[in-house]
Amino acid sequence: MKLTVNGTEHEVEVDPNMPLLWVLRDEIGLTGTKYGCGIAQCGACTVHVDGQAVRSCQVAIGDLNGDVTTIEGIGNPETLHAVQESWVEHQVAQCGYCQSGQIMQAASMLEFNPDPSDDVIDAVMSGNLCRCGTYPRIRAAVKTAAAKIREA
Incomplete structure (x- = not known):
């Protein structure tokens, strides 16, 4: 295959x-x-x-x-994707296990909707679980990434 x-x-x-x-x-x-x-x-x-x-x-x-x-x-250490960059800025990760899935879900959402409301962010990201409970930081990072993408 x-x-x-x-x-x-x-x-x-x-x-x-x-x-x-x-x-x-x-x-x-x-x-x-x-x-x-x-x-x-x-x-x-x-x-x-x-x-x-x-x-x-x-x-x-x-x-x-x-x-x-x-x-x-989606990015590399020299040129992070806007979502990865925002994740670092907001110090989203605690244990980090869920973060690759969280980042990929957020990046896909922002590809199709670069200006999501809080309700849209919550709905789209609700299928990605974080046992550490960093949901407020995830939402903040998504909003920051969306602003970066709109600026670019």
Whole structure:
């Protein structure tokens, strides 16, 4: 099976029913996408497929239709994505386990809505759980990232 991840084409020999999450982590070696619950309820495994946020634990590789972007593909240490930059500014992460999924969900939302209201932010981000409870900082960081994106 062939797939494009972060702009690079990969060929993997796996069962078509294998979840994208495990292809990314175990076959390609991109471990920034985390396993949380395995039933698409926590958001830790969020990646983009053609810009849309999806739960990679529930996408069978054989059903994948589009290019994949992971947390490793949206920015780099020299040039952070606006969401990553805002996460650092607001010191969102505590344990950090959920953060790649949170960042990917926020980046997808801002791609389609660069000026979300608090209610929209809360609704879109509600599927991404944070056991540390940093939700106020997440909302503040999303608002900061949205302002940066609008300025750019």
